[in-house]
Amino acid sequence: AQTVTQSQPEMSVQEAETVTLSCTYDTSESDYYLFWYKQPPSRQMILVIRQEAYKQQNATENRFSVNFQKAAKSFSLKISDSQLGDAAMYFCAYTGTYKYIFGTGTRLKVLA
């Protein structure tokens, strides 16, 4: 069975600094997708970034980028130039078929 692990329950970053959130996963499938979602206090789930497993190039969306290490089954999220609005719960997610597996989340605090 597939699993997604986020080992950092909480992280803090100073405004304008860079922070990296960790995620590891386990699967026997070769073709799959990975995502990072943000959940602010409103609890609306917002897609941050996605990565197709067949692509070696790391995905980037403005200040957000990932470090995808397929062999190590690692998928970390880097947030550059952190802003107060980045404070939220961040969830790593995996899908290979119809089912989506979510990690337990990392709460990110941004310090002014």
Add this chain to the structure above:
Amino acid sequence: SQTIHQWPATLVQPVGSPLSLECTVEGTSNPNLYWYRQAAGRGLQLLFYSVGIGQISSEVPQNLSASRPQDRQFILSSKKLLLSDSGFYLCAWSVRDYEQYFGPGTRLTVT
């Protein structure tokens, strides 16, 4: 563009009462539909998913059920609510293996 609606936004129900949460998607056809529950400060637990009308897969045995009477409508129900059913319920849709898009959620409190 695609939108997803979920209602009600907040619900307070007594133990033993029935439940019906509705989710509808606009702007896409034959989406995969999902129901999740999220306990306070926790991750998402997949409850049900559907890849087509009348096709429901259950992930967690419990007193909840789901139905998909129309292509873009997904309903979460219970005949008798338990205290443990309290939580934040999220509906989501996706097309094939791409990203999921979530509704605004329903906060359910069972008293």
